[in-house]
Amino acid sequence: MKKLTDKQSKIYEFIASWQMKKSYPPTQAEIRDHFGFGSQNAVRSHLALIERKGYIRLSLGKARGIKLIQIPNLFSKEPSIPLLGSIAAGVPLWEEQNFEDHLPISPALFGGGELFALKVIGESMIDAGIRNGDVAIIRRQDVVDNGEIAAVLIDHEATLKRVFLSSDSLILKSENATFKNFEYPMSEKNLIRILGRYMGIVRMEKNRGFL
Amino acid sequence: MKKLTDKQSKIYEFIASWQMKKSYPPTQAEIRDHFGFGSQNAVRSHLALIERKGYIRLSLGKARGIKLIQIPNLFSKEPSIPLLGSIAAGVPLWEEQNFEDHLPISPALFGGGELFALKVIGESMIDAGIRNGDVAIIRRQDVVDNGEIAAVLIDHEATLKRVFLSSDSLILKSENATFKNFEYPMSEKNLIRILGRYMGIVRMEKNRGFL
DNA sequence: ATAAATACTGTTTATTATATCAGTGTTCAT
């Protein structure tokens, strides 16, 4: 969210405190008087700018038509999904709980269960619409159905792969034509470990400081 | 506290829910219209009685000068993002608040502000990694920076487009090579309307009943 | 039964607020 200038902040705060106290917003004239402006247009133009930056919403032609857009508090202890680290770039270990952050998303949205999140590095799943930088939501489980996408641990590296299990081998397939498949005979099956099942992604277009 | 009559309760509740939704109280005329009264005085006398019983406080002569005394739990609602409908398949109107659901995600994750969600229909933004069925998170704003992706209303249809504004025209570009661009000279600029800025997506791989 | 409180209609007027048009400096990044 674009930052307010000092003056804009003061006006925003005045509106917020007025709203708190009276339960309705001030009029433009009331704001003008508080700041000692000689013209209401000073207020009008400020409000327009504050609205453009997304902090308030104006209702055209309505008296006191100022709606404060609430800034959500980041400290709520709502249900959330732990972000464990990056995939294809290290070993995410939930036992250590050394997560960088929690995503403020209810696990219910992704079907519940023991969910965690991993930031996707690289283009290996691009054809499944999973891009570099996306946050993959994973449900912790040791086995997945044939053909499903899973987070798997190969050689101490976590990656997203589509998993195919036949009677005599295990195939890990990237969703990217330029990547080759991995195939493991059953005897080497223990070289890989399934961390969990891919349940979806969250993509934040501009970094919000969460990652 | 003396009890309100049925009618008074209904009016009080209407004011409370209006206040909840808009963050400012209704005018007497707005109350009149909602209840279908032929006269504003019906409202006036009701308000006077409700005030006498101590449920509201009126500010004489002030527009929307109604203060709720029994504060409705404004803080009971968990932060979430309203899902307004589908994009490229109808007109999402937040004024009507006819959302199908709320996504249990904190708006903070997508930078806060007045966020809403739209389900993406079609392949028009496939090259930006936005796929059919994804849920786009949009922040309500009237203008976006050049080259940003926005939800725009074209001919009463909402779509996601990358917006380019030059001195003499407005170009809407799909992120899909098989789609052609829309170009509007400045004179026709008002044919389109920007609903908000694209902030990211959420993709639930298996339907969770949220959509 | 009857007064008091409630639930309204109808009309007019005064006041409150917002919108619009036309400007002037000032700051700030390129």
Place this chain on the structure above:
DNA sequence: ATGAACACTGATATAATAAACAGTATTTAT
């Protein structure tokens, strides 16, 4: 140094809103 965003003044039109006055039914509690 030059435009763009910011921070204002000033005047006027118009819409939005509340207040006031004068009533009529209906319900509710004595």
